[in-house]
């Protein structure tokens with residue numbers, strides 16, 4: 001298998017899964033690309049897909065993404081192989097009407113890359129896995145950004161390590177919350193915070209915030225100074241689940257050790273901090289824009305998603321020199337046991 005893996009890396013001209021038919025538990029390496037990013041360019045319209053050719057569900061314990069400079073950010077999802085039809089490889093997302101929200105509903109979150117991290121591994125503990133249904137493919141919208149003068153040439157790979165179903169003790173489902181209506185005032189610190197009540201489900205599903213969080217990852221761009229996610233009790237008492245003050249380019253994600261149990265908590269509070277050193281207001285977006293996204297995996301039978309999703313930034317308040325904004329939350333819970 002090792003020889004097979006290096007073969008794939010060397011001849012990374014097209015997407016081609018490299019696993020041996022005889023060993024369904026062998027790690028598989030999927031090269032994609034090559035991707036050329038001209039100096040001083042940005043491309044947010046490209047997607048990549050590779051088909052897993054799995055007749056059986058795949059219980060994935062580890063995912064390793066190797067990209068390189070210029071591969072700014074990417075969100076990877078698994079979907080049924082017949083949706084967004086077309087051959088494996090790089091394509092223009094709009095040509096197949098790809099959108100991440102539909103992909104999340106049809107499938108689920110597979111892997112989220114930290115901003116500008118050229119190499120990153122998402123590893124769950126022993127016996128913990130993400131279940132990818134039979135006949136799936138992996139798809140991602142990739143954000144390419146080359147701020148340098150030199151052209152960049154990438155031959156990225158994704159390596160997927162499954163484990164046997166009979167050793168799986170816990171299945172993972174995604175948790176994704178974001179703050180969308182960002183507006184960062186120029187030459188100023190700002191803070192955006194949204195509190196989401198996971199017990200106020202509009203359709204009163206059986207979904208309950210009684211899960212444990214295993215893996216957490218923050219996403220923001222170069223003006224971000226930190227992201228914090230807290231659990232809040234009905235009494236208002238809060239505990240930090242995950243926070244980062246790292247610089248973008250570091251891996252802003254990892255296993256939570258210990259795992260965070262939501263027992264007794266009913267809300268999630270997401271807060272993002274920024275310093276905008278530009279002369280103009282910055283909004284949500286790629287390039288000259290910001291983001292505030294929390295991705296996690298939990299042992300809930302539901303995929304949880306939501307946050308401040310409207311377009312209206314509202315009116316900020318200056319709190320000790322920090323322009324502070326807060327918006328209402330929308331919460332979604334999707335059955336993840338399919």
Ligand SMILES: [Cu+2]
Pocket residue numbers: 073219220221285286290291
């Ligand atoms: Cu982003």
